[in-house]
Amino acid sequence: MPTTIRIALLAGVLALLSNLVVLGFIQWRTHDEAVSAQRRQVVEQGAVLADIYRTGGMRALGDGVEDTLAYGDPQTAVGIFNASGREITGNLAAMPRTKGPIRTGYQSALIRFQQQTAPREAAIVAMRLPRGEWLISGRTVGYGLALRDTLERSLLIALLGAVLLGLAGGVIIAQYVGRRVGRIVAVTDRISATDLTRRIPLSGSSDAFDRLSRQINEMLDRISALMEELRMVTDSIAHDLRSPVSRLQSAAHAAAETSDATERDQQLTSVVRQADSLMRILTTVLEISRSEALTSRSQFAWFDVGELGAELSEMYEPVAEEAGTILKFDRPGSPAELFGHRQLIAQAISNLIENAVRYAGQGGEILVRVGRHSGQLEIAVADHGPGIPAERREEALRRFGRLDSSRSEEGAGLGLALATAIAHLHDGKLRLDDNRPGLLATLDLPISRRSAGA
């Protein structure tokens, strides 16, 4: 069944249901109204007659009954009966029949008018007079019945009209919805046909369709950005792998061409080293993308960064010594707990230390420090090497944004970029400052912004 017809039918059914509810309500209310109006009239008429009796006695009451009947209302029933149930005056043929014995006050009863044979339903007020007579005053039920009939008939006609209108409205709504959705579909169709630059036009009313369209547009923006980044990464990988691959190639060629066994061994060792370095570059690029995609957040846990810093300093201390520098670790006074990825933070710190060892130079000193600052952890690695001039620091943090082409040989151009990506994974950042002289690299990490959610 096409959606248009389904929506139209749904609208029709809804119109029918809502009208039935309204109709039922009117029916119930008008019935109630009629009953209470009748009761009021009956009680009032009884009270008037009682008053007449109180002020003028039996004589006046007889006149009052005559007067009441003189209006000629066919529903009015009045009568005075003696103690044995015979009518003294009025228009009734007999005492009203009630459920159980008749009692004073308002009640319903069956009455019979004079010259009529069929009893009729009525609401009456009965009053016992001092000498045992009964004053009966009431009205037959049925007043307003005709009115209600008309009302009901017109309501039924209205109901039919409402259902028809509902169906028509449904068709119109379905067509409108179809048109709006159609526009979105048209754009997504074109996007599937590889035109990723298209966006769904907004009507400006910020209704549900606009919200949907905006959501889709935002999603498209994100996809475009990711595609762009991917293209950039692929380009730069292709570009940056070119030189190590060609070095590998020439080493392999040289090994194949030499006849001297010792020399060939040397060449092959070089081939293996070049291949290793290529693998390392690829792994690091992968690690950066993984960190940027935030996939490893599920492996976050609490750990002591102070302890990790101490461990890594101890690990790199001999390496620094071989390179002719001294590596010192400044341990924080209290545990420096962080909610994060221990392995990746370890890798970021070791990248910074390796960088420092590589550039600190003979006789220099490297200081590794872990500290806390108002909800932030600071992991700083400072060296006294040549440093990076202020205007080139941003470039140094970028992927493949290395400052000197010789660094690419060891894939070191990626070290700072990876540290930056790992900092981002932890909602932090990597800062580069002047250590006067040398480079001061600081990882600023918020201690647990994500701890609750992760």
Next chain:
Amino acid sequence: MGRKILLVEDDRETAAYLAKGLGQEGHSVERATNGQDGLFQATDGTFDLIILDRMLPVLDGISVLKALRAAKVETPVLVLSALASVGDRIEGLESGSDDYLVKPFSFAELLARVNALLRRREARLDPADHRISVGDLEIDPLSRIVRRSGKKLELKPREYLLLEYFARNEGRVVTRTMLLEQVWDYHFDPGTNVIDVHVSRLRRKLEDGFDKPLLHTVRGAGYMLAA
């Protein structure tokens, strides 16, 4: 001392290469080319080691591993994977594997790890007395005291851990990555020769003043402690 190894690997070339190499080492190798067959064969439980590729048709390696561990099959498992990020390695280890090796790898690296895992199984099956000795070197894991020819050697805590790991794999090649993972518990690839520096420091303490070398460099693979 040939062992029964199950190799679950869908890439024919890799599988043939590994099976040949392991066969030459005296092991008998059975092969499965998808996860489901691998799981079926592995639940036999008669293997000494399972080498499991992570990306497999029908049922991936991690699922096979989880199913095995859930079925209480405790055969050591070495996972091979092209997924090299630290997060992937941690995930691989946490899902119940005993070791994780990233592709591409050298056969020497694989063999070293296979031997270490088989040795660990042996050690688990018959708990040797707690003292370890390699030639004239004696290690007491309880007091962490190391003597060579009766002379006490002063080792830093990490140097001791390094030596103990070497000693537990006496006569077997241990690679740099294995040392980094097992002794330091880091699962990334350091850019520098940090492991070599530590090994050469340890070697100096072990061998200075003695004639016989103990800690050997195995070219293209790693190191080996042997008398």
